[in-house]
Amino acid sequence: QAILSQGPSQALGSLALSDPFPHRWLLMAALVRLPRRRGFALWQQVAGHSRAAAPHPAAGPLGPRAAGALRHLATGKAESVVEQRAQAAKQELAILAQAFSRYDGDGSGALDASELQRALEDLELPSGEVDVHELFAALDVNKDGTVELTEWLDQLPKGTKLRIVERFDKFGDYVQFSIPDVKIMYTHTDEAPMLATYSLLPVLRAFCRVGSVKIVKKDISLAGRIKAFFPDYMTPAQRVEDELEQLGSLAKTPAANIIKLPNISASVPQLTAAIKELQAQGYAVPDYPADPQTDAEQDIRARYSKVLGSAVNPVLREGNSDRRVAAPVKAFAQKFPHRLGAWPADSKSHVAHMSDGDFFGSEQSAVMDKLCSVRIELHHADGVKVLKPKTALQSGEIIDASVMRVAALRDFYEREMQSTEDGVLFSLHLKATMMKVSDPIMFGHAVEVFYKSAFEKHGALFRELGVNPNNGVGDVYAKVAGHPKQAEVEADLKACYKERPALAYVDSRRGITNLHVPSDVIVDASMAAAVRDAGRMWTLEDTLCDAKFVIPDRCYASTYDAVIKDCQRHGAFDVKTMGATSNVGLMAAKAEEYGSHDKTFQIPADGTVKVILRKSGEEVFSHEVSKGDIWRMCQTKDAPIQDWVKLAVVRAKASGAPAIFWLTKERAHDRNVIAKVEQYLRNHDTAGLDIRILPPEEAMKATLERVRAGLDTISVTGNVLRDYLTDLFPILELGTSAKMLSVVPLLAGGGMFETGAGGSAPKHVQQF
Incomplete structure (x- = not known):
């Protein structure tokens, strides 16, 4: 060249x-x-x-x-x-x-x-x-x-x-050696609607027998993935193939035809529970090493890290998302409406978020002008530590870097706890499952701040027992069980409830708060349910109560704030008349925050994190950081953005509804996306179409105004808002996101079809 x-x-x-x-x-x-x-x-x-x-x-x-x-x-x-x-x-x-x-x-x-x-x-x-x-x-x-x-x-x-x-x-050519046999792949998963998963498969097989179409079941459950990663710990008869990897390869071919059920984005407590379950059934998989000391333990932890958090969706979602409600389903919901809670005139519910020191405020963004790769380094007093030696980047790819400053986060938690009014619950809402590195740490800081007096008094004991606040206060109860100081520790934890505001509860009968386990309260599902219940959460007494919804980072908190304020002003939505809100979501190739896990770090020492071009040594980004801060980098490739814009135009033409891109010029990443959206929209015939670009808060207000007028709207969003809105609007319109049509037109030409909705397994199983 x-x-x-x-x-x-x-x-x-x-x-x-x-x-x-x-x-x-x-x-x-x-x-x-x-x-x-x-x-x-x-x-x-x-x-x-x-x-x-x-x-x-x-x-x-x-x-x-x-x-x-x-x-x-x-x-x-x-x-x-x-x-x-x-x-x-x-x-x-x-x-x-x-x-x-x-x-x-x-x-x-x-x-x-x-x-x-x-x-x-x-x-x-x-x-x-x-x-x-x-x-x-x-x-x-x-x-x-x-x-x-x-x-x-x-x-x-x-x-x-x-x-x-x-x-x-x-x-004769090398475009592709072979195309796999065309079959429908059905995923065996482990999320909430497990009973429905089992009952749906024979129904599908009955339909497919007519056309002699074969359905092949692939195990991508948490247990199945654990077994696939530890063949050397099992007998030959117990070993299984990595079927998630197989599906991931298939998703990159035109032959992909996958029906995907909801799957667990496992937290550490869920992982350890699955390990114990497998061990009890005769699988000699190793324990999860919370604090690995030897090379062998490091290897075990590295393998388990591949099944934690969002380990499935980024592998399979090799296309952008098209989610909407089918017309007959919408008509049925309007004819037989589900109940929405009535908003009281004196509702005190509100969203609390940080004003500085968060990811939003520190974000830097750049567009790569050629194929290259970068190295992530921490420059500190004792030298340079390479956090990630190489991240390959494509021409036109957007990369972002930002930092959550832990001191500011803890100050924010303390301030919000102290300012919570009587009659209002303190309720933390994060996504510790999908955001498996950053959000458990943020969750852990909330646990430490809320139970501050107990953690200060018993800090040495907690360190001795290996208590990890990132796993929730439930980890304290589990680790202290049987210890001579168990009663004293539990009494001190209980005393914290008198010093702190009332907490929202996940299961009041069992005394499970939303600080017990990081995976119990997941922001997309929990906030949608709270809006459905008139902005309220459950108390210790098993009653609904107004809540302070604590969503630390500003990137998306304002969208929920707009919903709550709209409902306080206008009351609950009318299911019989409300318009439909569909979504075109940018998610291909691990776009944005949901692909940041391998580039997210808890900083080990004060210093400066730098992103360096590996060949030239040129600096792309730098952030001053303190020990404990959470630094992350995200990637968004150009081809998925082009496909996303095209899909938005296609849906706007097909439906006649306005398509609103939820992007703000106040955010560094969004500014680069806006430039690409404006560029690629010029490649399409948009005559007669209503296509807008609005900041998320304004986009939410415009959408809700149309919803109340009975008008349909297409939300065109990034990966995180795709996740949030495709729970929020279906739960309000239909009572569940399981009734949404969820199509993923894969970039290689195949298709993936997602069905079901997770999040309430304990209730389902207990009721059953």
Whole structure:
């Protein structure tokens, strides 16, 4: 690329030819595109055989004319040989590069271990765990945890190269070797509607038998994923394949046809419960090491981290989201309306959020102008700690970085607890399941602040017992059970309820508050239920009461604030007449915050976090941080944004409803998204369509105004608001989000169809 764009001489002067890249294969392939003599001369220069340095044949016995003719003939033959070999090298290079692109399923510009395993399986080469590990180690020369194109081309074993070239010769091209058999994949999961999951499958099979369509069940449950990650701890009969990984690969092909049921985004307490359940059934999976000390424990924890939180959806959701209610379902809900709570005139319910020190206030954003990769570093008093050695980025990709300052967060919690009025419940709303790194930490700080006197008094004991506030106050009760100081600790915890405001309860009969377990109160489901119940939560006495809804980060808190204020002003919605709100959600390729888990860190020391371009060393972002702060980086690729805009236009044309993009110029990330939305809207015929871009709070107000007027609206949102709004509006309109049509048109051409809604498993099972 350098030779062809800059000119050969200038480019060659800047190349470090002793480096692995550009190696001779790439250089020959590039030179063959130059004029014949010029390319050969440059190749001689690169090889150290410049013509200028060669002895002139004129001094020989043949004489000048004969020597000149012989030299011309020799040069022509040499050029011909080099050109033939260069053409062959170029063809092989193209085949290998196409193969690399084929196996780079996420388009990151690098292969991870799972992608390499799929490549070996596709090539019908040994692909066991040991085989993959050995080959990956050999290819990953710079030891950054990925295999780049240059490493693939330079280090790939000759036998593997030969197999790839043979495949090319057999199939004629390398776009895709094979397409899987077309079947419907049905997911075995573990979320709330488990009883419905079991009953739905035979119904679907009965329909599909008519057309001889086969339904294949794939286990992506928490237990199934644990078993898949620990084959070395099981007997041969107990071992299972990683069926989530298989579905993830399928989702990147046109053959994908997946029915996905709700699945658990497991918190640590849920994970440990699943481990105990498996152990009780004879599976020798290891315990989860809360504080790993040895290499073996580090390995176990790393494996378990892959099943924590949102481990399923980012793998399968290789497309954007189209969620709407089918007309007959909407008509049924209006004819037989469910009950919505009546809002009292003196409602004191409100949303509380931070005013500074949060992710919103510290966000920085940039758009990559070319394919590149970055490194995340912490610069501190004792040196530099690499937090993540490499994150591959595509041209046009948006990246953001922000920090939640823990001191400001704890001050916010303390202030809101002290200012909570009598007759109002303190109710924390986070997403500690999906946001598996950041939100459990934020949850843990709320636990420590609320039970501050108990944590201060028993701090040494809690450290000795391994109490982790991120797992909720329930972890204190579990760890102190049977200890000589159990009664004293429980009494001190109970005393905190007299010092602090009344807490919202998840299960008042069992004394479970919403600070007991981080996964018990999930903001998208809990806030929708609270609005349905007239802005109220449950008390210890099992009655509904006004609440202070604590949503620390400002990025999305204002949307719920707008809903509550609207209901306080206008009363409950009328299910019989309210309009429908559908959603087009940006979620492909782990877009935005829901793909940030591997780039989120609890900062170990005061200093500066920097995002550095790996090749140039140029700084992209930097944040001053303190020990304990939560720093994260998000990615949003360009192709999903283009598809998202297209899907919004398609839905606006099909429905005739206005499409509102929920984006604000006050947020760094949104400013870059707005620029792309405006650019890509120009690629579509939008004549006669009502397409707007509004800040989330204003978008909510405009949507609610239309809802009350009986008019339909399309909300076009990012990944998080997609999640929030597709619970909020269906619960208000239909009583449940399970009745929404949820289609994911996959970017590769297949389809995924989500059904069901989770979140109330204890109630379901207890009632059953």
